[in-house]
Amino acid sequence: MFPEEDSFILYRLAPGVPDLRTCLLNQKLQMLNCCIERKLSRENSHRSTYDSAENSDTDDEFFDCSDRVDEETKRKEKHSLWNQPVGRLTKFGDLKLLKNGDPLYIPVTQEPVPKTEDQLEEDTDVLLKLGSDAEASELRARIMSASLLSDMESFKAANPGSVVEDFIRWYSPRDWIEEDDMDEWGQKKGHLSPRMLIEENNIWVQMWESSRPVPACRQKRLFDDTREAEKVLQNLDSRTISQICDLVIPVLSHAAICRLVEECRHVSAELSESNYRIKSLLGHGERLSRDPDLQPRRFEAFVQEVTALELLISQINSLQYKFNPSGAKDQTVSGVVANLVAAKEVEIEGRDGSDVGGRIVSMFSEMQNFSGEQESMEDAKRSGNGVFPAPSGREFVMRVNAVKPAGHSAKCPQFLRAILNKNEFRLAGAFSEDIVFF
Numbered sequence: 001m002f003p004e005e006d007s008f009i010l011y012r013l014a015p016g017v018p019d020l021r022t023c024l025l026n027q028k029l030q031m032l033n034c035c036i037e038r039k040l041s042r043e044n045s046h047r048s049t050y051d052s053a054e055n056s057d058t059d060d061e062f063f064d065c066s067d068r069v070d071e072e073t074k075r076k077e078k079h080s081l082w083n084q085p086v087g088r089l090t091k092f093g094d095l096k097l098l099k100n101g102d103p104l105y106i107p108v109t110q111e112p113v114p115k116t117e118d119q120l121e122e123d124t125d126v127l128l129k130l131g132s133d134a135e136a137s138e139l140r141a142r143i144m145s146a147s148l149l150s151d152m153e154s155f156k157a158a159n160p161g162s163v164v165e166d167f168i169r170w171y172s173p174r175d176w177i178e179e180d181d182m183d184e185w186g187q188k189k190g191h192l193s194p195r196m197l198i199e200e201n202n203i204w205v206q207m208w209e210s211s212r213p214v215p216a217c218r219q220k221r222l223f224d225d226t227r228e229a230e231k232v233l234q235n236l237d238s239r240t241i242s243q244i245c246d247l248v249i250p251v252l253s254h255a256a257i258c259r260l261v262e263e264c265r266h267v268s269a270e271l272s273e274s275n276y277r278i279k280s281l282l283g284h285g286e287r288l289s290r291d292p293d294l295q296p297r298r299f300e301a302f303v304q305e306v307t308a309l310e311l312l313i314s315q316i317n318s319l320q321y322k323f324n325p326s327g328a329k330d331q332t333v334s335g336v337v338a339n340l341v342a343a344k345e346v347e348i349e350g351r352d353g354s355d356v357g358g359r360i361v362s363m364f365s366e367m368q369n370f371s372g373e374q375e376s377m378e379d380a381k382r383s384g385n386g387v388f389p390a391p392s393g394r395e396f397v398m399r400v401n402a403v404k405p406a407g408h409s410a411k412c413p414q415f416l417r418a419i420l421n422k423n424e425f426r427l428a429g430a431f432s433e434d435i436v437f438f
Contacts (some may be wrong), residue, residue: 007036017114023289024249027116028232034114035229042225047195050409087215092170094187099392100161101185104170107158109151113223142203149207150222156213168192241328249299250289256306257281261312267316269331303319315341323359332356393421409434 010033018027019033088105095104115123127140148171155167169176175193196204239247260281264274271277273414288294309431319337334347336356339346348357363409396418401411412432419426 001339007040009033009036016115017112020120023247023254024117025247025251028236030124031114031116032229032232035225035232038111038223038225039229041298048095055096085160086157086213087217088156095169096187097162097166098183098184098185099163102159102161104162104166105158106170107151107154108216109154110147110219110222112147130412145203146209146222148204150216150219152208152211153214153219155216156211164205165190165192166206167208168196198217246294249294251283253285253288253302257285259305260309264309267313267320269334270316270320271312271336277305281305281309312341322363323356393419393424394420404431404433407435410436 010029013026013030013033015037016030016282018030020027023028056130085105087108089108090106092104092106096102098105127143130219151171152167155170156162159166160338165176169190175196176190177186177193196202257278259279263427264278266272268274281302284305288302289301291298319340320327320333323336324333333356336346336348338405346362348354351357398414398416400414402414403409404412404414412434414432415430417428419428
């Protein structure tokens with residue numbers, strides 16, 4: 001058992017059983033929370049029962065009884081105890097038991113066993129390995145029917161004198177087909193569905209005959225919270241760094257997409273395709289999270305897509321700050337920034353007399369003053385460029401990914417730079433080839 005001082009709930013997680021729509025790490029943490037919650041609930045229930053027993057009257061008179069009780073008396077006492085209804089929740093409508101006409105009660109049952117995604121896969125693998133013959137099918141049905149047996153025992157305890165038809169009326173109403181005639185208790189007669197009558201002695205009937213009237217509080221627990229919590233902790237503790245990264249990657253991907261969605265709201269006027277890019281990222285991230293095994297290449301493509309969108313948003317924010325330092329909304333600036341980011345040619349209305357043109361002139365002038373390349377005003381006027389001097393040279397850069405040396409080779413990066421000056425012309429390049437299988 002966990003010590004009481006260690007039973008702390010992990011906050012900021014959805015309550016209840018593990019949500020299979022979330023990543024495996026979130027499911028494991030939810031499972032740990034579920035174990036802690038059920039442990040605390042069970043201990044509180046036991047504590048309240050113990051307190052009520054202590055507060056009961058203790059002045060009852062006790063008399064010595066004979067130690068010898070015949071077997072017949074024991075059998076009658078046991079039979080009378082088993083016939084006492086235990087574990088009733090509430091009446092199930094106006095339905096009555098088919099044999100004795102007593103009201104049909106909904107029993108208090110054990111809570112369903114929570115499972116994480118990997119546990120469901122393990123259970124599926126075990127069931128598939130059993131085979132397909134009749135014996136394997138029966139064994140598979142019994143493995144899957146632990147919860148059904150528990151519910152049958154709870155139903156028998158809450159409804160003494162019930163039969164399997166009563167249980168099916170509550171547990172699986174679709175398998176009980178009502179008729180027009182009335183029985184002696186004033187309710188419609190009925191019969192089992194064809195699915196329940198395929199075999200004369202099917203698994204439902206066998207389990208009903210083997211089950212005993214035991215309330216849920218006295219049954220063996222279907223879900224051992226202590227063992228399951230230890231499994232979660234052991235699973236997390238035994239993972240390598242690589243496996244831990246695999247668990248965290250879906251969380252980081254989700255956080256990256258959420259941050260990009262927030263940033264795209266501020267640049268929606270300049271980035272018209274932001275919604276399309278976000279939807280593409282969501283689809284890509286969803287496909288990655290659904291893969292049982294992480295595929296590095298697919299994740300690298302997702303990272304590149306995130307990086308490209310981050311770079312675009314950073315460029316927009318930078319241009320907005322340069323052209324509009326005050327941060328006020330300006331449609332003209334937004335239009336110019338949108339065209340620049342889309343690599344379109346932009347014509348500045350009013351040229352250097354406009355706010356945007358003035359900011360561009362100011363930026364270039366500051367840059368030239370900083371680099372020490374500012375010409376005198378007379379040289380600038382002579383060059384015909386106003387405040388800008390004549391360029392001392394030009395530089396062209398080309399980057400491309402090309403398939404070399406064969407058509408089935410992988411794409412390799414290629415780089416070429418051309419430098420043009422008044423008295424000089426230079427070319428510098430860096431080229432690569434796919435050397436695998438060559």
